[in-house]
């Protein structure tokens with residue numbers, strides 16, 4: 001957690017301000033019982049009203065000063081805490097943004113969300129508490145002990161006996177609760193995961209009649225969180241009554257022994273009253289420290305989880321010296337192999353091909369044969385385990401990532417739209433695109449027709465995840481987003497699958513003109529989509545098993561023949 005505290009650096013003047021305020025308010029708390037004992041022992045005993053009023057006035061002023069300091073402490077510490085967590089959230093978010101897909105898969109989306117929200121809140125809470133209590137509690141304990149000793153050394157022995165008892169009690173309870181709080185964070189992760197899956201998969205859940213099963217899964221996850229939270233809080237809850245019991249017993253002891261000493265003339269009533277207050281202050285400060293020590297390990301568990309994110313280094317880093325490519329639109333794979341984290345075999349092996357401007361390279365093959373994996377290597381979503389991926393003659397590892405990606409117009413397999421209008425979504429491809437360019441891109445993507453039928457045209461809103469447009473419409477908008485960039489390299493990852501044959505053909509015809517100077521790489525399932533390609537790569541179990549034009553492959557490649565045949569049978573050939 002100390003590492004995270006470095007984030008307090010920009011607030012150091014405010015932190016010092018808080019510490020000074022805390023120091024003053026603690027001193028005022030320590031002064032009040034002393035003033036009270038003066039009033040009792042001198043003012044009341046001697047019946048001196050003016051002394052009582054005078055000391056009472058001082059008491060009021062001291063209390064007022066303490067109150068002002070406490071209010072300011074609360075204000076400033078909250079301000080620091082909020083600023084600290086805002087900075088940390090930004091840092092974590094930026095780090096997550098820099099992750100490759102491997103790290104995101106490894107951590108899990110749900111866990112990353114919990115880490116960015118709940119875990120940071122835990123640390124923030126401790127930062128605030130620490131500023132308020134870390135200094136005041138020890139000063140209060142030491143100060144109250146000194147004041148108590150000043151009042152009566154003999155009676156102070158009671159405090160010296162009580163303190164170890166309190167510390168042992170606290171230690172025993174903390175020993176059991178701390179691991180529980182650690183576990184609780186993991187259970188919250190799990191709960192978040194279930195909620196997320198349920199919200200995103202609501203249609204599938206309903207149509208497969210799994211609502212009850214999912215509710216059961218949710219209840220189970222929720223039960224686990226509440227079970228462990230209840231257990232931990234029950235133990236914590238026992239702490240307060242236990243402390244009160246110890247406090248009350250020690251007050252009885254103080255009154256008992258104090259009474260004897262007053263009787264013997266060794267102690268005054270006002271001093272005994274002040275003594276009891278000091279005892280209470282010591283006990284409550286210890287309790288506060290305990291609370292801190294419960295919160296700290298809990299926040300420590302969160303801090304570890306946050307640091308895991310901050311320290312995770314994506315293997316995909318910017319090169320030390322980026323090489324400026326001289327060519328335009330060249331993609332080359334040289335004996336590339338790649339496997340996903342944890343998988344025993346490579347998803348693609350020994351892939352070699354060259355794609356040039358003005359050419360269309362199509363990749364066809366069965367599901368899971370590695371088609372998308374090939375595409376994913378080009379924008380450097382993943383790095384090759386063996387071999388080289390070259391874009392414009394430069395290894396993608398040696399290229400500035402932003403420059404590399406600015407060359408690419410990528411249409412993912414699962415169309416992804418963002419909340420905003422249709423125009424906003426298209427502008428995502430090119431921020432400064434003119435209306436003319438947006439309309440042209442929609443035209444090519446065969447989207448003009450349905451967009452113009454929408455009430456507000458290109459200003460029509462797209463709801464979260466693009467749920468208010470159909471699958472095929474979503475695909476067309478995400479194609480338009482790539483077209484508006486006028487990129488050197490187009491990557492279509494099975495992006496025509498939700499289109500009917502007619503729209504698919506129209507779109508490809510329009511695209512042909514638009515992309516005549518660009519390099520196009522298309523992953524597809526349908527033979528009709530790839531027939532006109534300059535070259536077709538036939539994939540099978542991660543290997544290229546054939547490369548050539550439609551006609552060549554039809555003559556020579558058995559797997560391609562099988563694909564064509566199976567689609568002809570279904571009447572899908574044009």
Ligand SMILES: Nc1ncnc2c1ncn2[C@@H]1O[C@H](COP(=O)(O)OP(=O)(O)OP(=O)(O)O)[C@@H](O)[C@H]1O
Pocket residue numbers: 105340341343347365366367368369370371372373374413
């Ligand atoms: N994120 C991932 N983590 C682990 N394995 C993966 C991941 N993505 C894909 N794979 C595996 O890699 C192999 C190739 O997957 P890829 O997505 O490239 O196939 P594909 O030919 O595009 O399939 P489809 O046509 O079904 O989209 C598959 O065996 C798949 O199980």
